[in-house]
Amino acid sequence: MDFDKIKGDIFGQVADLAESILGNRQDEIVNETKAFLEESEAKLKLWTEAYVTLKIPKNEYELLVKTRVDLLKMKALTQAGMTMIQLDNFRQGVIDIVVKVAAKAIM
Numbered sequence: 001m002d003f004d005k006i007k008g009d010i011f012g013q014v015a016d017l018a019e020s021i022l023g024n025r026q027d028e029i030v031n032e033t034k035a036f037l038e039e040s041e042a043k044l045k046l047w048t049e050a051y052v053t054l055k056i057p058k059n060e061y062e063l064l065v066k067t068r069v070d071l072l073k074m075k076a077l078t079q080a081g082m083t084m085i086q087l088d089n090f091r092q093g094v095i096d097i098v099v100k101v102a103a104k105a106i107m
Contacts, residue, residue: 001052003045006101010037013097021090033094036072043068044098052105065098 011034018029037044044065051061069091 001049001105003048006048006105007037007041009101009104010097013101014094017090017093017097021086021093029090033072040068048102048105051102054106058099058103061102062095062099066095069095069098 011030014033014037015030018033022029047056047061047064050056051058056064072091072094
């Protein structure tokens with residue numbers, strides 16, 4: 001498993017997600033999300049390895065990722081004027097991205 005490739009794919013898709021939600025105000029959000037994912041890298045790598053090697057099922061992996069992403073404070077998002085609905089949609093989008101990218105590594 002090439003976690004650096006997985007991480008790069010996640011970052012690229014998160015940038016696209018932020019742009020689709022915030023347009024040109026995305027840079028701060030992308031940077032904040034990247035910093036958070038970098039801080040969470042050890043846990044994400046451990047969980048992704050377990051998921052990719054089929055040691056844990058998809059629903060357990062998704063729950064682990066969700067609990068971690070829920071900690072994402074998103075100060076930049078609220079400062080950018082995002083509503084709580086947009087914030088929740090962004091967080092769910094990040095979770096979906098992480099799970100889908102990891103699932104591709106299984107195949």
